[in-house]
Structure formats: structure tokens, C-alpha cells
């Protein structure tokens with residue numbers, strides 16, 4: 001903003017704000033300047049613990065990333081290997097016609113205006129290298145065929161932009177060819193990992209999980225303590241001491257929760273909701289102190305890591321001798337189970353095809369993985385009138401529902417959560433159609449990017465979601481955003497604090513736990529300890545704009 | 549015709565040009581999208597700007613109250629405060645209105661415009677810029693507060709957790725305290 005004496009007085013009042021228009025092929029990124037939009041590198045101890053290549057101290061802001069000498073060879077070999085292994089990868093590299101249908105569908109582009117956050121251009125960052133070195137035209141024509149040479153700057157650019165993709169798959173919904181940019185991101189993150197480039201917010205939970213079975217590093221005795229505390233807490237609310245079995249051999253069902261459910265807020269109230277529900281229907285179940293994590297940050301690192309972390313769930317199911325598995329409110333766990341588990345660790349043929357012991361319903365959809373989503377399970381209970389509900393106990397909440405990317409887009413779980421919500425609360429309002437269901441907007445913090453050093457980027461990416469919440473807040477007085485993903489519950493509160501303060505975040509089974517009429521209960525508060533005022537009501541017409 | 553009436557007549561041209569100037573702050577691919585996509589949910593940035601500039605121009609011409617300016621400015625500044633802008637770039641859009649209005653006036657054949665009125669309007673734009681800067685600072689403060697709270701909660705929890713993990717006797721004792729509930733702990737409630 002320096003004053004230029006050659007400028008006319010009129011021009012002096014203007015600020016030179018126009019960004020220099022550089023070609024998209026130029027990969028250079030000034031990490032020092034871009035604080036708030038990248039994540040810290042993986043700590044040496046975590047990289048070493050996981051036996052991953054090139055453990056060392058480094059920062060993205062450093063000039064020298066201390067790459068192995070033959071890094072280029074490693075990357076090329078990695079691309080080649082993936083080309084051979086995954087037909088989809090080859091297709092995704094070859095068939096994009098650059099129609100642009102996906103371009104404006106990414107929440108990060110919508111919120112930031114950075115063109116390299118357009119999915120088509122994000123993928124092009126890899127495709128240009130592929131074109132240059134793996135296609136005949138590229139080898140001959142290079143740049144003229146849209147090819148780029150692989151340089152350290154390209155690698156740095158990959159790090160910047162492929163850790164600005166939450167692997168949410170919204171873009172793929174709009175691609176006429178079904179190109180899944182999230183998968184391209186997964187491939188590039190794998191390639192980067194080969195030369196020791198990764199972020200700590202992924203590697204630390206993965207290392208913890210490998211050691212203790214959960215992302216937080218909670219050892220078995222602390223796990224037991226937390227579960228027991230939760231049962232005690234629940235007793236304070238409902239006046240009933242519920243049983244919460246751990247490692248119970250021969251139980252019918254293994255229940256898997258994301259670790260945040262028994263540790264963080266507001267997840268914890270959802271956890272209390274599960275405990276209340278399982279008690280009321282007399283479910284024969286068990287938690288596992290080793291499979292103490294539904295989440296799988298391995299998914300955000302590599303297929304190998306995903307497999308390593310997912311395996312413990314099935315190992316525990318086998319060890320404990322359960323019939324099938326009930327999975328709780330976790331987002332990406334369901335992507336792993338629904339799309340990869342069967343291939344990497346399946347088939348789980350030592351388990352039985354899940355049948356609800358309460359209703360007798362057979363969950364055919366889980367025939368292969370043997371894992372049922374708790375929203376399906378609860379919706380089935382409600383449908384068969386096996387539980388009594390008083391939705392007016394949630395009358396202090398005007399609820400909207402955020403479809404978490406993975407349950408919605410990776411497993412098509414669209415109607416079940418809505419069915420449950422419509423039965424447990426009187427005031428449920430949908431956000432606009434192009435922001436929910438298959439088209440849902442990401443929280444902006446998924447796939448391991450929910451860390452505080454990345455907050456500006458998360459707030460940009462979360463803007464489309466927050467904007468839709470704002471709409472229903474202004475129109476219907478919505479005061480709580482419900483969701484069924486632990487990352488959502490951890491990161492949406494911050495997002496809302498910035499964009500639209502005063503909105504709470506909750507899980508669906510918190511609302512179920514509130515509404516559930518239990519035998520012998522004595523309740524004066526909801527699960528959060530807020531007093532229940534008898535006959536709470538609102539002037540609003542209940543149920544408007546709800547979907548059953 | 550007085551200044552106000554004249555500018556009202558030119559409203560749509562002024563708004564279009566002002567928006568154009570603002571959009572030039574973004575790379576071409578983005579500014580095209582921000583301008584063209586009219587669905588407010590598909591394009592919250594463009595929608596915020598479009599609605600914001602309209603409201604602001606009306607407030608300027610109607611000599612609106614500060615609270616209303618704050619609300620209208622917020623819809624633009626809150627977004628810019630998390631995008632890749634320096635503080636001056638983030639509030640520059642307010643000043644961009646001046647050349648737009650001057651251009652309109654210079655094109656006018658209307659000789660009777662009162663200079664005092666013009667100066668007054670420009671002062672009001674300056675005032676608007678000052679309010680915008682306040683909002684920018686508040687946005688950044690709330691951002692840092694969110695970061696600080698995250699770190700505070702995290703280190704508190706980590707302390708608790710590491711006590712458990714390393715099996716410090718006092719920590720175990722604290723966790724055995726029947727009055728000390730995790731629902732309280734998880735929210736950083738019972739801090740020492």
C-alpha cells in the first residue's frame with residue numbers, strides 16, 4: 001500500500017488490492033504468509049511409532065522439508081503402483097472432461113474463492129504430473145498438453161491443497177462421470193506419506209489408536225472409569241443405575257462408539273442417551289476397552305493404516321464372541337465400514353447377520369459387514385413401537401439436522417435420522433434442500449483438518465453450512481444443530497460461535513435419551529441438567545417443514 | 549434535483565459498479581462465480597456482498613443508525629476477516645464506493661448538486677469505514693478467542709488425562725471423588 005507519486009489524487013484513495021493473477025501451473029506457496037490455512041507437520045515420535053518413512057523435525061513453513069534424496073523416484077513409483085492397483089485411479093486421471101460441474105460445489109472454494117479449491121483444479125494438481133510423465137502426449141508436449149514437471153514446489157502445493165480437502169465427496173455428486181475427488185485426495189495423501197509428509201492432527205490420533213485402541217490414547221482402566229462415571233451421571237438425571245458392560249464375553253452385541261462420546265462435550269450427552277436406551281430395551285451388549293474407538297483416522301492417512309485400525313473392531317467382535325456389531329454416532333467410521341471394510345478386512349463371516357433382538361427385524365443391508373447404524377436400530381424400535389417417547393421433553397430445542405458427509409453420501413443414511421428426530425422432538429426444521437441430504441455441506445473440519453492452527457480455513461469451508469443454519473435460525477428460531485458425527489460435534493460449536501453465536505450442537509441420541517420414557521425413572525432435568533418445565537410449549541406450529 | 553434524489557436514480561448502476569470493484573479483489577474464477585450464482589445457499593459470499601452493499605447504500609442515503617450499519621457491514625466484513633486479506637484489504641471495499649459515486653457525479657449534467665452534500669456523504673462513507681474496522685477487529689478477536697479456548701480446553705483435558713495415564717496417585721484420587729463428575733470435567737468445569 002505504498003504511495004506512488006505518479007498516481008492521480010483520485011487513485012491515491014484506492015488501495016492496490018488486486019491479487020496478481022498467476023497461472024494455475026505456478027505451484028509456489030508462501031506458507032509463512034498463509035497462517036491459519038494449513039496444519040502442523042507430523043511429530044517425529046508419531047511418525048517413528050507407526051514405522052512410517054522419514055521421521056524428522058520439519059515444518060511446512062521451512063524452506064527445506066528434508067525430503068529423502070530419491071523423493072521423486074519414490075513418488076513416481078507410488079503413482080505407478082497405484083495406477084496398476086486401482087482402475088478407478090487411472091480412470092479419474094483420464095476421463096475428466098473439465099466440464100466444470102464440480103467447480104463451484106466445494107465448500108472450500110465457495111468460502112475462500114481460491115480457484116485451486118475447485119475440485120477440478122485440485123485434481124488437476126496431480127493430473128498435470130500424471131499427464132507429463134505417464135501419458136504419451138504429455139511426454140512429447142509437456143506443458144502444451146497440460147503437463148507439469150514434478151518439483152519440490154509441486155509437492156508443497158499438494159500438501160497445501162490436499163490437506164484443504166475434507167474428502168467430503170460433495171463434488172462427486174455433481175460429476176457426470178462420477179469422478180470422486182475425495183479418492184484423488186486420498187491417493188495424493190498416500191503419496192505424500194511415502195516421503196514423510198503428513199500432518200500431526202492425523203498422525204497423533206493414529207499413533208494413539210494403534211497403542212491404546214482409541215484416538216485419545218485412553219488406556220483401558222481410564223476407559224472403564226469414564227464409562228462408569230457416565231453411568232453414575234445418568235443416574236443423577238434419571239434416578240436409575242444402568243449397567244454398562246465392558247469386555248463381556250458372550251454378549252449378543254458389540255457396541256462401538258467414537259471415543260469423543262465418552263470424553264468430550266457435547267458428545268457426552270449422546271453417550272448418556274445410548275446408555276439410557278440400551279437399559280430401557282434390555283439390550284444384551286458390551287463395550288470393548290480395546291475397540292474403544294469407532295473413528296478411524298487411518299482413513300485420512302492411507303489404506304494400509306485404515307486397515308490396521310479397522311481390524312481391531314472385528315478382532316474384538318471375534319474375541320468377545322458377539323453375534324453382530326452396533327455402531328454409534330460416528331461419521332467416517334461408516335465410510336470405512338460401508339465402503340472399505342469388506343475389501344480390506346472382510347468378510348466378517350464369523351459373525352451373524354444382524355437381527356434386532358427387540359423387534360426381530362433383519363438388517364439385510366448389513367449382511368456383509370455385520371454392523372448396524374444406531375439410527376437404523378432406533379428408527380426400527382420406534383417404528384415397531386418398542387419404546388415410549390415424550391417429545392415434549394425436547395420442547396426447549398428448535399432442532400435442525402446437519403447431514404454429516406459420510407453417513408449421508410457414503411452410506412445413504414438419509415431418512416432414518418429424520419424419522420427418529422420427528423419422533424423425539426416437536427420442533428424440527430429442515431435447512432434448504434441444496435444444503436442437506438446428498439448435497440449436504442461439510443462442517444469444513446473433516447478428514448483430520450479440525451485443528452486450531454487451521455481455523456481460518458475451517459471457518460471459510462464451514463461458511464456454507466453455517467449460512468444455512470443461520471437461515472433456519474432466523475426463520476424458525478432454531479437453537480440447536482443436531483448431527484450424528486463426532487467430528488461435527490467437536491468442530492461445529494466453534495464454527496457456529498463465529499458465524500452465528502448462540503446455537504448449540506447435539507447428537508440425535510441425546511434427544512432420544514431426553515424423550516425416552518423409562519420404567520421407574522425420576523427426572524427433573526434433561527441430560528444436560530437443564531430443568532424440564534412441564535408442558536413446555538411454543539407459539540410456533542410444531543412440525544412445520546419436517547420430513548418423515 | 550438534490551444529491552440524494554440523483555443517487556437514488558442511479559442506484560442500480562452504483563450498486564453494480566461497487567460490487568464489481570469489490571469482486572476484483574478475488575481471482576477471476578472466483579469473482580465470476582460470486583457474481584453469477586444467485587442462490588444464497590450455493591453462494592453465501594456473493595449473496596452477503598450483494599445484500600450488504602444494497603443495505604449500506606440505502607443506509608447512507610437515509611442517514612441510517614449505527615446499529616443498522618453494523619448489521620449490514622457485518623455480512624461482508626465477517627467473511628473477509630477469515631479470507632486471505634490484510635486488515636486494510638478487508639475494509640477497503642467501503643472506500644471503493646467513493647470513486648464509484650464520483651464517476652456517477654461526473655457523468656451527470658446536473659449542475660445544481662450541492663458540494664456540501666457531497667462532502668457530507670463522503671464523511672459518512674468514512675464513518676462507515678471506521679465502523680467496518682471495528683467489526684473487523686471484533687471478528688479477529690472472536691477468532692483468537694476460539695483458538696485460545698480450544699488450546700485451554702485441550703491442555704486442561706490433557707493434564708487430566710496424562711494424570712490418569714501416568715497413574716499419579718492424586719489424579720486417581722481426584723477421579724475417585726464421587727462429587728467430581730466427568731460431565732463437569734469434560735467442560736473444564738472443576739478446574740483447580
Ligand code: SF4
Pocket residue numbers: 105106107108117118119122164165166167168169170171172181182185
Ligand atoms: S471432496 Fe469435498 S472438500 Fe474435497 S474437493 Fe470435493 S467438495 Fe471439496
Ligand code: SF4
Pocket residue numbers: 095096097098099100101102103119120174175176177178179
Ligand atoms: S464434474 Fe467431473 S468431469 Fe466435470 S470437471 Fe469436475 S471432475 Fe471433471
